[in-house]
Amino acid sequence: MNLPIFAERLSELIFDSKKIARDIAKEIDIGKTTIYEYLSGTKMPTLSNLIKLANYFSCSTDYLLGLESEQTNLTFRECRPFHEQFQIMLKHFGVSRYKLEKLTGIAESALYYWAKGQKTPTIEKIVLVCEKLDCRVDFFIGRSDL
Numbered sequence: 484m485n486l487p488i489f490a491e492r493l494s495e496l497i498f499d500s501k502k503i504a505r506d507i508a509k510e511i512d513i514g515k516t517t518i519y520e521y522l523s524g525t526k527m528p529t530l531s532n533l534i535k536l537a538n539y540f541s542c543s544t545d546y547l548l549g550l551e552s553e554q555t556n557l558t559f560r561e562c563r564p565f566h567e568q569f570q571i572m573l574k575h576f577g578v579s580r581y582k583l584e585k586l587t588g589i590a591e592s593a594l595y596y597w598a599k600g601q602k603t604p605t606i607e608k609i610v611l612v613c614e615k616l617d618c619r620v621d622f623f624i625g626r627s628d629l
Contacts, residue, residue, distance in 0.1 A: 486550030490524035496540045496547075497522075508588045511535045527606050530624065533613050534562055543627070544620045548610065551619075568601030568625040573598075586615045 497504050500627065504577040508518040513532050524607035528536065537544045538559065549550040573579065578586070580594040589608055596602035604612075613623050 485549045486527060487524045489527065490522055490546060492549065494522055495543065496536075498541070511539050514534065530565060530603050530606060530609065531607060534624070534626070537621075537626070544624065547622065548620065550610070550613075562625045564597055564600060565603050565624065569597050569624075570622055571625070572616075576618075578616070583612065583615075587611050594610065597627070598609050 497507060502505065504518050504522060505515045508515045513535060514549070516524070517528075517532070522529060533544050533547065536548055538549075542554050543551060543559075543560070546554045563571075573583070579600065580591055583589065583594055584591045587608075589604075589611070593602065593604070593608075597604055609623065610618060613620050616623070617629065622629055
C-alpha cells in the first residue's frame with residue numbers, strides 16, 4: 484500500500500468528477516482539512532472515510548489504495564459494522580484470532596478489540612490481513628464478493 488498512490492488516485496477521481504475537493508468533502512461528511520491531507524499524501528483515511536470515498540466514486544477500496552491497477556466493475560453493498568464483518572471473515576477463512584496473530588504479527592489484544600467492536604483497525608492493518616489471507620479489501624470489509 485502506497486500513500487502517494489492513494490493521493491494520486493483520489494486526486495484523479497476528484498478531477499474526473501469535475502467537482503472541487505471541498506464540495507465532495509461536504510457531500511460525504513469528511514472534513515475539508517482531512518480531504519486535503521489525503522490529497523497531499525500526508526494522511527491515510529480511516530476505514531469509514533475510505534468506504535465513503537469509494538462509495539462516492541463508485542470504485543473499489545482496493546483501487547483507491549493502489550492495490551489494483553484498474554477499476555473493476557463490481558456491485559458494492561453496504562458494509563456491516565466492522566466487528567461483525569471481522570467475525571464473519573474469521574469463520575470464512577477458518578482462522579482464529581490466535582492464528583491471525585501468528586500470520587500478521589498483529590497483537591492478539593488488537594484483534595480482540597476489533598472482534599468486540601471496541602476498536603477499528605487502521606487501513607494499513609486491514610491491508611496486511613488481506614495480503615496474508617489473499618483477498619481483496621472490499622471482500623474483507625464486506626463491500627463485495629470475491
